Structure formats: structure tokens, C-alpha cells
Amino acid sequence: MKERKLLLRSRIALVTALxxxxxxxxxxxxxxxxxxxxxxxxxxxxxxxxxxxKELTKPGVDPESLCGPDQGPQGYQKYIVGVQLLRPDGTTCCPKGVDKVRLGPRDWEPMPKFRNGFTYGRVGVRVLIEPVGAGYAVVTSRSMADVRDTLRQLGTLFGVVSVIGVVVAAAAGLLLTRLALRPVERLTKTVEHIAETEDLAAPVDVRGRDEIGRLGRAFSRMTKSLAESRKRQQDLVADAAHELRTPLTSMRTNVDLLVRSEKTGRPIPDEQRRALLTSLQEQARELGDLVGELVVLARDERETERVPVSMGAVVDRAVERARARAQGHVFDVRSQPWTVVGDPGELERAVLNLLDNAVKFSPPGSTVRVRSAEGDITVADAGPGIAADERAMVFQRFWRSESARSLPGSGLGLAIVAQTAAAHGGSVEFVEPIDGIGASVRFRLPVMRTDAN
Structure with missing residues (x-):
């Protein structure tokens, strides 16, 4: 059986009515x-x-006079609807024409007292029993018919008002809920549209400064972030496919030459064969480096570790690795101890990329200068430098200047540096070199402050 669920506005209206x-x-x-x-x-x-x-307790007044033959319209009957005398022996008497109240054993208990009762004529009455001396008591009563009629009318009135109030409350609650939830309905339709079409650019029409408005703005920011993330992924995939095509084509050509030589029985000269194998080895290494850099770029910022990192140690490790890769270059390092909060592996990779980039563009035997102070790492080379109008583009993925297209590399090293800086709340930029020679890159990071500082 299909489950039926009330809409939110119906549930709110129902709760309001209840x-x-x-x-x-x-x-x-x-x-x-x-x-x-x-x-x-x-x-x-x-x-x-x-x-x-009070009159029966006056001196000289006999309580039995209450029931005497002289009691007419001007007698004790003038006081109340019903009155009767309770004698010490338990018998009662009353004026002529009075409907007696039914009395019980408890009516001889301490007096005066009020209670509800009935007459012998089955009329509901309110009873007052008071002592009047010599063991006598007077029983005064009044019919409760008017009170009960009034209470019955009040009950009917309250019932009608309750029903009308519930109906009006339910209708008003449903109407107000429809008005209040109209932004939610628009947001729901937008979400359903995005879920069906995957159109993250669909506008979210939710206004106001209340909780619904905040929800709409938060959802709009989320879809915008997802759209930007999807675009970055699409751009990365497109750029990666383009960049991978060249080394893969070159590797396939070299492999085809080797395979054809084996199949046809025509041996390739040893010198050419060694050149092919060396080229394959270099291309495989470049391809592996490219895949590794793509994996780094594809990582989510949420995967970044957040621990205290000593940047002095990071710089020392990166310089040692760069020295092993760049024989013949001199590294002039001046480093001060300072600490940031971040991922030690990613920070070391970023510094190493800066050093590798400086080595790649510096002539053999030149000096690469590294300066590390609080919140700032600067790497300067002795190469040709970079034009001012190209400085903002060098941090884009796969971008390479005309003069660098013949050099090894994928064009992802500085893009990884820029991504690492952004993930750690920092920045990276090319600055003017101190002596006007080469290129100088400044890598900024927020310093972790301690209580002592």
C-alpha cells in the first residue's frame, strides 16, 4: 500500500489547529x-x-412556629423558595406548599454547612443547614435549575466557539503556512530541477533575512561552489588530456618502432636503439611526474592536514632534495625558524617546486638564493627572468612561456605552489629581483602565533 504523507504546510496547519x-x-x-x-x-x-x-433564634420565638398554620405568603415563605425545620428527634416540618429537601444522617453533623441536594419532588437544590438552638436546625434551600440552565447554555456556547475557533485556526494556519513556505516551495522546485538536470547554474530565487533566506543564500553559495569545482575538474581533465597526448604519442611511436623491428627481423642500429630506449625512459619519467602532479592538483582542500609545521625544517629538506637533483648549482640559503599550521608534505612539495623551477631556468653553475623569514619564503634564480605581463599567468595549469616550451616539465609546478598557498591561507607571486637579474618568487604563509608571542 502506498504510504501517504502530509505536506509540511498541512502538518503545520494541523498542529496549529490542535x-x-x-x-x-x-x-x-x-x-x-x-x-x-x-x-x-x-x-x-x-x-x-x-x-x-436569625429570627428563629430570637428570645421568645418558638422554632415550631416555622411550621405553624399562620405561615402564608407573608410568613417565612418570603425568605426563600424552600424552608423547613429539623427537629431534635429527626423529624421535619415545613410551611404549607414547600417541597421538602431529602435529609440524611450526615445532616446532623456540625453546622452550619452548605451542600447540594434534592427535594422529594426531584428538584435539584442548594441547601444551607443552620442550628437555631434547643436541638433544632433550619434547612434553607434554593433551586439550581437556573444555574444549570445557565451552565448548559455556557457549555453549548463554548462548544460552538471551540469548533469555530478550531476551523478558523486551521484555515488561517494553512493560509499563513502557504504564504510563509512559499520561498521553501520555490527552493524545493529549484533543488528538484538541479537534481534532475544537474544544472548548477540555475538561479535560486529566495529573498529575505530570515532562516529561509539564509538557507537559500547558503544553497546558492553551495551550488556556485559546486559549479566552480566541476568547471575546475573539467578544465583539469581537458588540459590533462591535451598534455598527456604528446608524451603518449611519442612513447607509442618509439614503441611501434621497436615492435616493428622485432616483427620484421630488421634490427635497429645499436646507437639508435639506445637512443630510443633512453627517450622511452625519459618520457616514462615525465609521464609519471605529470600524473603525480595531476593527482596533487585534483586533491580536495579538505584532505589537507592541519598540524604545526616548522618551515625551517621544510626549507632544509627541500634544499637537500633540490641539491641532489641539480648538480652544479649553488644554493645560498638563509633561513630563520618559524611555524605555520598546515600539511608538511604539501608545503615541502611547494618549496621544492619553487627550487626546481629556479634550477630549470638558471644557467649551470649559477646560484639559487633562498631566503626564509617569518611568514615569507623567497626563491631567486639567475635566469632570464619573466616578463611583467606574464607573471600572473605562470601560476595557471599547463601554462608555459614561449621560451620555456623546449624545456622539460609539465607546467604544473607553479600551479601546485599556488594551490598549496591558497589552501593554507597564503599567496605566491613574482616580485622584482633585488639586483634586477633573474626571477624572484615570494611564497607567503600565515604564521602560527603562540601565547608567548
């Missing part, structure tokens, strides 16, 4: 009992005012 109904019921019950208590107190006050007990 809360209003509960509130109306509580108020109605409280008002009904308050009215009942108030009317009972008024009847009790009228019984005390109309009771003949």
Missing part, C-alpha cells in the same frame, strides 16, 4: 468552572441572607 483547540478547550473549561463557582457562591450568599435562622 494547539488552538487545546487552548480554547482549556480556557472554556476554566471559564465554565469559574462561572459555576461564582454562581454557587452567589446562591450561598443569597441563602445566608434569606435564611430565617
Amino acid at each position: 494547539v488552538v483547540a487545546l487552548g480554547i478547550i482549556v480556557v472554556s473549561v476554566f471559564a465554565w468552572f469559574s462561572a459555576d463557582l461564582t454562581m454557587r457562591r452567589q446562591i450561598d450568599a443569597s441563602l445566608q441572607t434569606a435564611s430565617p435562622a
Whole structure:
């Protein structure tokens, strides 16, 4: 059986109606009992005012006179609807025409007291029993018919008001909920559209400064971030496919030559064969480096480790690795101890890429200068330098200047440096060299501050 679920606006309207109904019921019950208590107190006050007990306790007044033959319209009947005398022997008497109240054994308990009762004519009454001396007591009563009619009318009125209130509350709740959730409905349609079409550029039309507006803006930022991430991935895949095509084609050509030589039985001269194998080895190494750099660029920033890192140690390790790769170059290193929060592996790779880039563009035997101070690493070479209008483009993936296209490399080294700097809250840029020779790159990182600082 298909599960049926109420819409959010229907659930809110239903809850609103239930809360209003509960509130109306509580108020109605409280008002009904308050009215009942108030009317009972008024009847009790009228019984005390109309009771003949004070007259029957006067000197010389016989309580039996209450039931005498002289009691007519101007007698004790003028006080109240019903009055009767309770004798010490338990018998009762009353004026002519009075509907007696049914009395029980507890009515001889301490007096005066009020209670509810019934007459022999089955009329509900409010009863006041007061002692009048010599073992006698006077029983004064008043019909509760008016009170019960009033309470019944109040109950009916409260019931009708409750029903009308619940209906109005449900309708108003549904209407207000529709108005309040209209932005959510628009956002839901946008989300469903994006889920069906994967169109991350779809506009999110949610305004306002409330929670729904904040949700819409947060969702818009999320889709924008996802769209940018997808574009970066697409650009990376396209650039990688383009860059991989050249080394793969060259490797395939060399491999085809070797395979054809084996199949045809025509041996390749030893010198040419060694050149082919050396070329394959270099191309395989370049291809491996390119794949490794692509993996680094494809990593999510959330994968970056966040630990205290000593940049002095990072620079020392990167320089040692660069020395092993660049025989014949001199490294002039001046490093001060300072600490950042980040990924030690990524930071070392970024510094090593800067050093490799400086070595690649420096003539043999030249000096690569490395300066590491608090928050700043500068690497300067003795090469031809780079034009001012190209400095912003060198950090793009696969970008290479015209003069560098014949040199080894993939054009990803400085892009990795830029990505590492951004992931650690820093920056990287080319600056003017101190003596005007070569190129100088400044790598900035936020310094980890300690309590002592």
C-alpha cells in the first residue's frame, strides 16, 4: 500500500489547529468552572441572607412556629423558595406548599454547612443547614435549575466557539503556512530541477533575512561552489588530456618502432636503439611526474592536514632534495625558524617546486638564493627572468612561456605552489629581483602565533 504523507504546510496547519483547540478547550473549561463557582457562591450568599435562622433564634420565638398554620405568603415563605425545620428527634416540618429537601444522617453533623441536594419532588437544590438552638436546625434551600440552565447554555456556547475557533485556526494556519513556505516551495522546485538536470547554474530565487533566506543564500553559495569545482575538474581533465597526448604519442611511436623491428627481423642500429630506449625512459619519467602532479592538483582542500609545521625544517629538506637533483648549482640559503599550521608534505612539495623551477631556468653553475623569514619564503634564480605581463599567468595549469616550451616539465609546478598557498591561507607571486637579474618568487604563509608571542 502506498504510504501517504502530509505536506509540511498541512502538518503545520494541523498542529496549529490542535494547539488552538487545546487552548480554547482549556480556557472554556476554566471559564465554565469559574462561572459555576461564582454562581454557587452567589446562591450561598443569597441563602445566608434569606435564611430565617436569625429570627428563629430570637428570645421568645418558638422554632415550631416555622411550621405553624399562620405561615402564608407573608410568613417565612418570603425568605426563600424552600424552608423547613429539623427537629431534635429527626423529624421535619415545613410551611404549607414547600417541597421538602431529602435529609440524611450526615445532616446532623456540625453546622452550619452548605451542600447540594434534592427535594422529594426531584428538584435539584442548594441547601444551607443552620442550628437555631434547643436541638433544632433550619434547612434553607434554593433551586439550581437556573444555574444549570445557565451552565448548559455556557457549555453549548463554548462548544460552538471551540469548533469555530478550531476551523478558523486551521484555515488561517494553512493560509499563513502557504504564504510563509512559499520561498521553501520555490527552493524545493529549484533543488528538484538541479537534481534532475544537474544544472548548477540555475538561479535560486529566495529573498529575505530570515532562516529561509539564509538557507537559500547558503544553497546558492553551495551550488556556485559546486559549479566552480566541476568547471575546475573539467578544465583539469581537458588540459590533462591535451598534455598527456604528446608524451603518449611519442612513447607509442618509439614503441611501434621497436615492435616493428622485432616483427620484421630488421634490427635497429645499436646507437639508435639506445637512443630510443633512453627517450622511452625519459618520457616514462615525465609521464609519471605529470600524473603525480595531476593527482596533487585534483586533491580536495579538505584532505589537507592541519598540524604545526616548522618551515625551517621544510626549507632544509627541500634544499637537500633540490641539491641532489641539480648538480652544479649553488644554493645560498638563509633561513630563520618559524611555524605555520598546515600539511608538511604539501608545503615541502611547494618549496621544492619553487627550487626546481629556479634550477630549470638558471644557467649551470649559477646560484639559487633562498631566503626564509617569518611568514615569507623567497626563491631567486639567475635566469632570464619573466616578463611583467606574464607573471600572473605562470601560476595557471599547463601554462608555459614561449621560451620555456623546449624545456622539460609539465607546467604544473607553479600551479601546485599556488594551490598549496591558497589552501593554507597564503599567496605566491613574482616580485622584482633585488639586483634586477633573474626571477624572484615570494611564497607567503600565515604564521602560527603562540601565547608567548
